[in-house]
Amino acid sequence: METDLARAWLRAAAAAIEVNRDHLTRLDSAIGDADHGTNMHRGFTAVLQALDGYPAATAGDVLIRAGGTLISRVGGASGPLYGTALRTAGKRLTGERPDPAGLAAALADGLAAVCRLGSAQVGDKTMVDAFAPAVDALRASADAGEDLGTAARAAAEAAEAGLRATAPLQARRGRASYLGERSIGHEDPGAASTALLFRALADAAARPAG
Amino acid sequence: METDLARAWLRAAAAAIEVNRDHLTRLDSAIGDADHGTNMHRGFTAVLQALDGYPAATAGDVLIRAGGTLISRVGGASGPLYGTALRTAGKRLTGERPDPAGLAAALADGLAAVCRLGSAQVGDKTMVDAFAPAVDALRASADAGEDLGTAARAAAEAAEAGLRATAPLQARRGRASYLGERSIGHEDPGAASTALLFRALADAAARPAG
Amino acid sequence: MKKFLNSAESFLPEVLAGLAAAHPDLRVDPAARIVARAAGAVAGKVGVVSGGGSGHEPLHAGFVGEGMLDAACPGEVFTSPVPDQIVSAAAAADGGAGVVFVVKNYTGDVMNFEMAAELAADEGIAVETVLVDDDVAVRDSTYTAGRRGTGATVFVEKIAGAAAAGGADLTAVADLGRRVNAASRSFAVALTACTTPASGRPGFDLPDDEIEVGVGIHGEPGRRREKLRPAREIAADMVHAVMDDRPLPPGTEAIVMVNGLGGTPLSELYLVYGEVAAALADRGITIVRNLVGDYVTSLDMAGCSVTVCAVEEPFLALWDAPVRTPALRWGC
Amino acid sequence: MKKFLNSAESFLPEVLAGLAAAHPDLRVDPAARIVARAAGAVAGKVGVVSGGGSGHEPLHAGFVGEGMLDAACPGEVFTSPVPDQIVSAAAAADGGAGVVFVVKNYTGDVMNFEMAAELAADEGIAVETVLVDDDVAVRDSTYTAGRRGTGATVFVEKIAGAAAAGGADLTAVADLGRRVNAASRSFAVALTACTTPASGRPGFDLPDDEIEVGVGIHGEPGRRREKLRPAREIAADMVHAVMDDRPLPPGTEAIVMVNGLGGTPLSELYLVYGEVAAALADRGITIVRNLVGDYVTSLDMAGCSVTVCAVEEPFLALWDAPVRTPALRWGC
Numbered sequence A, B: 001m002e003t004d005l006a007r008a009w010l011r012a013a014a015a016a017i018e019v020n021r022d023h024l025t026r027l028d029s030a031i032g033d034a035d036h037g038t039n040m041h042r043g044f045t046a047v048l049q050a051l052d053g054y055p056a057a058t059a060g061d062v063l064i065r066a067g068g069t070l071i072s073r074v075g076g077a078s079g080p081l082y083g084t085a086l087r088t089a090g091k092r093l094t095g096e097r098p099d100p101a102g103l104a105a106a107l108a109d110g111l112a113a114v115c116r117l118g119s120a121q122v123g124d125k126t127m128v129d130a131f132a133p134a135v136d137a138l139r140a141s142a143d144a145g146e147d148l149g150t151a152a153r154a155a156a157e158a159a160e161a162g163l164r165a166t167a168p169l170q171a172r173r174g175r176a177s178y179l180g181e182r183s184i185g186h187e188d189p190g191a192a193s194t195a196l197l198f199r200a201l202a203d204a205a206a207r208p209a210g
Numbered sequence C, D: 001m002k003k004f005l006n007s008a009e010s011f012l013p014e015v016l017a018g019l020a021a022a023h024p025d026l027r028v029d030p031a032a033r034i035v036a037r038a039a040g041a042v043a044g045k046v047g048v049v050s051g052g053g054s055g056h057e058p059l060h061a062g063f064v065g066e067g068m069l070d071a072a073c074p075g076e077v078f079t080s081p082v083p084d085q086i087v088s089a090a091a092a093a094d095g096g097a098g099v100v101f102v103v104k105n106y107t108g109d110v111m112n113f114e115m116a117a118e119l120a121a122d123e124g125i126a127v128e129t130v131l132v133d134d135d136v137a138v139r140d141s142t143y144t145a146g147r148r149g150t151g152a153t154v155f156v157e158k159i160a161g162a163a164a165a166g167g168a169d170l171t172a173v174a175d176l177g178r179r180v181n182a183a184s185r186s187f188a189v190a191l192t193a194c195t196t197p198a199s200g201r202p203g204f205d206l207p208d209d210e211i212e213v214g215v216g217i218h219g220e221p222g223r224r225r226e227k228l229r230p231a232r233e234i235a236a237d238m239v240h241a242v243m244d245d246r247p248l249p250p251g252t253e254a255i256v257m258v259n260g261l262g263g264t265p266l267s268e269l270y271l272v273y274g275e276v277a278a279a280l281a282d283r284g285i286t287i288v289r290n291l292v293g294d295y296v297t298s299l300d301m302a303g304c305s306v307t308v309c310a311v312e313e314p315f316l317a318l319w320d321a322p323v324r325t326p327a328l329r330w331g332c
């Protein structure tokens, strides 16, 4: 992953979140506290500002800077979780041009950090339910020797499938868990934002960097 | 007016107010504070209790007792006003069998007391707008030598006409005056309860006492 | 109607029962319908009594205690108390030096308190009445019921109460109360109507983008309807209304209250206070004391009022004097 | 959405500006987003810091002052503060004896305060954390996020704050806070949803004859929906939920709070308090202190919560100790 691609990814992510801000908040309104769209929007707006003119040598630098910004600007559950995910992944991306396998390994680290911090696992109806299948798909595609564009597209599709699969679940982590059985039937807002982030990665990887 | 007729009047009044309680409150909700029906209901329920077994020698005793009860149980603007009206009227009804002219004179005294206490005159959009024409009609009918039933019916009709005439007025007294021009287009709740009281008088006078 | 109640009829006695349970410093007499200090009247001190319809909590019962009211007489919701009740309150408050009635200017309140004053005089209690009429939304004229009494009631009760606690005599306490009222002006806006327990439905329907401007505290509609606008503009308009009625020269010191009508969260009241303070600063007014919160409410109405009291001698010292009531407490 | 605001984005800074204007005893730092005592940290005293999402006013900023909190760090509406902000609050509160974080148990709050505790340690500030998790509507289990922190936060902040003011050391203050939390249980019901400035619409639709039972303070739906019933039954159910979770033997002394969620008038809260007191008396519980009012709110939500804290040594003396904050004041 190149520095430019990392920047393009976060720009695309910010744009997707801007467009889907109200949608994310509405999902959070159903089973949470109606702030996920606002939180993510505040965070990614700050990320774009923080990266503007920031001299990053590697894609890892970009992600670390973005993660730190999320931690210090978002708050809530999603701020520390996404922030830690990006910072952890960034720490693995030290090379100048990481390949799909390297990106998969870095994001797997980020996912592991999220699971640790949030004591969450797949099936708890959180962002992990979109994040984990996306990382799996990315790794499988990389293992199959596919290029980054293809791998990222597979990851996005897996994340979106993971998001849809959260609907029938009863939440065990995060605010939605307070609702008990009433959390069933709604998509998890954090899984929805994770799906947006992987779709943004696929979009950025599909476009010529610049 | 006989003692029994006075009692019958107040019983009929209490019944009419019970039936129209929500209507009076709704009128008061539009241009006041939504309590007139409750106030009148509380008052006349207490009046019936206060008269139950009360040894009244004259119709005047009945009205004085009823007026005092309204004053000590209703509160608001209508309590002192109606209470004073009945007490003042009662003080004139000392004879055992007052005739229509005597009743007209007593209620004229009651009306005058209301106008004094409330600094109100006809056209201010208050109970006076129903009370004054009713007293006028009662007196005219009495002057024409008609019996109490006829006179009371004329008074009730005049009160109802007076009530309807309050709708286009802008209030100058009571809470409705706070609304300025926005009080126009609504009937005055106190005029509505006054119309009920005179209709109750006509009903009581039409029925054989007992 | 969605309220915590058992029945509309039992609402007021049950509220008073809860008040009694919560505040051992208060004596609630459910039969006489009065709230007084548990310790009884203070011998030789002027008693300060207030009352009015219920639905404005903490006004008035929440201001009974050291340094403020001696007794309150809560009427039914939005209905002034009856004379008997007021006389009972006067008797509970009288320490032999007479009693001041603080009366909000509503036809019903005025008439019932007047009757009570006569009855109290018959019982040998000297009474002075302070009429509160601070609401500039209502044009003051001999052809109307006059201005309503709203937020300034808190200022009058606090300052007159402190004067009485300090040993001022009946005339002095009443005069001071009248001066506080004369120095105070209020204006209110509502975002929603309120619902009384007895009527069970909102007093008016208000579209989601409109507000009622110039409302009182009894759920009645205001002087006019306007589009909802930014808080800054609404606050500036409220300040304008208040200052237009009684212009204050730059340099004036004021006690200012931003008061919630019951359904508005404290966060919004602070936001409004910030805007009000800025608008007053623009006019050179210095706020020396303030209250932000729910003090004179209208059941569950969303909205707020602004009250400005231009400080004179000795308002400030009396404002700062100790007070110990359920709703206002400092210095002890 | 009908609120007093200028824009959803500027809501929080403008609320803080109003808070600063209203309370000269507070120092509001708009850049660091913290509220601290104007007089600064007290040398040698343990600092007590709390914070969380905004929308719960007066919690927490309204409890900053003598005898309670040293600093608060308000996050965006319903969003926990960020670590930097919490560290700033810790720095403002630290008088050299360490700082206690009072943290309501929400995933976001816990994570952000944990990160802040690490950063504070790096800066040489010793931190102890007291987690508040009193809401019995949420089943406590390792498979869930655990119980929410709600009303007991006020009790923890008051009593830990008094202990710190009295000179207790870091461990003692934190232990006491934990004991207060362990002794406290809460339960809440909502009559309406609330509306956040950012989302602009109510969090859920509730028919006019239904209530949400077992709600938190973030506008989320409750555990279940029920028909609206008389206040007596609702209060009895709330008391039952609280006592069922932690049965208290007859003769237990308790501090009890009936807390409004923001849109419920004080009159109704008193009525509920009367019912709660009666239900507790039936179980032989003696209420020795109480709070009735809006202390831990959920914006404009209509509803209330009940919190019962079983008194142990030395809770009561610390409860009665002087406190001087915008929202809680006595003894000075």
Ligand SMILES: Nc1ncnc2c1ncn2[C@@H]1O[C@H](COP(=O)(O)OP(=O)(O)O)[C@@H](O)[C@H]1O
Pocket (backbone or CB within 6 Å): A028, A032, A033, A035, A036, A039, A040, A075, A076, A077, A078, A079, A081, A114, A117, A118, A119, A120, A125, A126, A127, A128, A173, A174, A175, A188, A189, A190, A191, D078, D079, D080, D107, D108, D109
């Ligand atoms: N313990 C957890 N582990 C993993 N993800 C979590 C956890 N708790 C919450 N989340 C994710 O965070 C999302 C909510 O984020 P957000 O609304 O921004 O924060 P908050 O819940 O503090 O309001 C949830 O939808 C869920 O995906």
Ligand SMILES: Nc1ncnc2c1ncn2[C@@H]1O[C@H](COP(=O)(O)OP(=O)(O)O)[C@@H](O)[C@H]1O
Pocket (backbone or CB within 6 Å): B028, B032, B033, B035, B036, B039, B040, B075, B076, B077, B078, B079, B081, B114, B117, B118, B119, B120, B125, B126, B127, B128, B173, B174, B175, B188, B189, B190, B191, C078, C079, C080, C107, C108, C109
């Ligand atoms: N000054 C007054 N003179 C005569 N009648 C009045 C006056 N003020 C109010 N009223 C009458 O009282 C009625 C309202 O009574 P009610 O609602 O019971 O009392 P309140 O206005 O105190 O709530 C008005 O509709 C009006 O007819």
Ligand SMILES: [Mg+2]
Pocket (backbone or CB within 6 Å): A028, A032, A033, A034, A035, A036, A076
């Ligand atoms: Mg959320």
Ligand SMILES: [Mg+2]
Pocket (backbone or CB within 6 Å): B028, B032, B033, B034, B035, B036, B076
């Ligand atoms: Mg009325």
Ligand SMILES: [Mg+2]
Pocket (backbone or CB within 6 Å): B033, B035, B076, B077, C053, C077, C078, C079, C080, C108
């Ligand atoms: Mg009334």
Ligand SMILES: [Mg+2]
Pocket (backbone or CB within 6 Å): A033, A035, A076, A077, D053, D077, D078, D079, D080, D108
């Ligand atoms: Mg949140």
